[in-house]
Amino acid sequence: MDAGKSEKIFNALESFRIELPSWGFANTGTRFGKFIQPAAATTIEEKFSDAGQVHLLTGVCPVSYTHLDVYKRQYRC
Secondary structure (H helix, E strand, C coil): CHHHHHHHHHHHHHCEEEEEEEEHHHCCCCCEEEEEECCCCHHHHHHHHHHHHHHHCCCCCCCCCCHHHHHHHHHHC
């Protein structure tokens, strides 16, 4: 691989970012069953904290998003 191509790849990786869904830190399931995890986040605060830890370790996940309708019911917004 030539130097120009390597530089393009490294520049792309430097700007690479992933947006994490808050539901990814909770107990998850499918129509076939729920997969319970003892340390799964149960509040929005715990989910954001977990997302912060992922970003701390990877450096590529500066944003987390929520499904607001779920939290409106939970927090009665």
